[in-house]
Structures are given as structure tokens and as C-alpha cells.
Amino acid sequence: MTAAVAAPTPDYAFVAASLDRAEHLRLQPAALEALRATARCIVVDEDGRAPVGDGDGLWMPDAGALPRDAWQHAVFLGLDGDGHGWFACDAADVPDTPDGTWVDLRGAAAQWPALQATAFAQARAVLHWRRRHRYCGACGARLEYVRAGWLGVCTGCSAEHYPRTDPAVIVAVSDGQRLLLGRQPGWPPRRWSVLAGFVEPGETLEQTITREVWEESGVRVRRARYVGSQxxxxxSSLMLGFEALAEPDEPRPNDDELEDARWFTREEIGAALDGTGGDDGLLLSPGISISRWLITHWHREGALRE
Structure with a gap:
């Protein structure tokens, strides 16, 4: 894999306007309590949705008015630019949540300011982990959460459990002239995207790229370069974005992975990006995703060269 080079500033979701995680405060209960009076609290339900408030933005309750139990169970997310603390709360712990609209993360990314959408993504991920990791995987005893919600300690064997993040590669594969895209079963008609797959234990990112692209499409990758992440x-995924140079093999999609895979010309990609492809043109991933950014980057910057 070649060395990373400067790439355009990402414009996909969940990256811009991130909070200062201020990790040192996770071990300072008194300092977190002092933040409570002006704290923001993101409420997330079991389906991963957050309530919409006035002006179609994020509804956040007054943390100072939260019941003590709800406050003690809240996860500290970090500090915004004004020094206000942001926390994540399970909707089950918060009384008087709105009866109106609740929005999922994809909807929030398309509608809300970047700070709210990025913080919501962080809150959704950590609360999802908390809901599904209540007991120790080693002995089965209940977990007790410390470090402001970021560490689960087993009450039986004292094993430590940290939030789970699953690394996955997502790759814009080119033969130097064309871009390789695939279709998954169940996608809307004409929807195509770059290839992606999870990193397996004991595997490097380079090995994952080679394996996943070959398994899904039968195309042989020659080399790859990292360009960004999301x-x-x-x-609970972390998408690690790459561009790759591959042999001009005829795609042979794996039926267990993809419905179809094929090479697209620069003209076809350009028509999809500017909306001139017509009713028969291909549809690309939505703008909130790194997959769309990788396609745009390839079309604008050209393929990875020898």
C-alpha cells in the first residue's frame, strides 16, 4: 500500500463539528456534575432514533431537570466550542419525551446541523453498545458502567468491557480508466456503490481489500491507498476508505455477496453525479456516505496510478 496523500476535505456525515471528547473528565465526577446546569442531553430510543424539537432540530431536555437516576446513567460525550457538556441518555430513563416526530440517524444527517448530527451518531453508537452489553461475556455477571459510561466492569470477575467498533474497508477500485461498482440484492433499481467488507481477526487492511474485492467481484487488486474514514x-462500524488500482478483470460477482458487479466509465459516473443520466442511468449512494465521496473523488481526481 502506498503512503497516504492529501485528499479533499470530507463532506460526508458524522465527521464535521465533532465534540472535544475531553476524555480526562471521564474520571472527574465532580467536574461532570458541574457541567450539568448547562449540559445538553441527546435522548436516543431503542430503535436508534432521537426526538425532533422546535425548528426541526434535535430536542434535548434540560439536564439539570433530569431525574438523578437518568443523570447517573448518562454517557458523557464531550464538550462543544462554548464549553457546554453533551451527554447521551437512554429514552427509557427520560420522562416526558416528546410525543411528536422521532428521526433516525440517516434523516438527521440530511436535515440537522453538523454538530447535532455528529453528536447524535456518537450517542447512538455508544448507547447501542450499552444496551447490548449488559452482562459479562466471560462469566455472565452484570456489568457496572464507569468512566462516565465508557467502560463496563464485570461485578463478578472484574473483566473490563469497552465499546465495540467494527472496522471495515470501503474501496473505490479502478483499472486506470473505469470504476468498479457492485449491487446488493434488495437495493432500489439502478442503485450501485463501491465495494466494502469487514476486517477479519489477524488481517491487515491491505489483505482485507484484496480478499474482499476478489471474493465479491473476482477482480484482482494490485495496490491501494488510504484516503479517509467515516x-x-x-x-458500530468504522468505514476506512481507500482507492485501489486493479487488473482489468471481467467481474464475476459472488452470488452470496453481490447481485451484480461491473465496470463503469468516467462518462457514466459523471452523468450519475450531475443527474444527467436519465431514467436509465445509475443511482449512487446518498451524499451522507463516504461511498459517494469516494466515487466523487475518483471522478474528480482520476484513478490511482502506477
């Missing part, structure tokens, strides 16, 4: 909390 948290993708659906529920």
Missing part, C-alpha cells in the same frame, strides 16, 4: 454507527 464513523458509520449502523450499528
Amino acid at each position: 464513523p458509520w454507527p449502523f450499528p
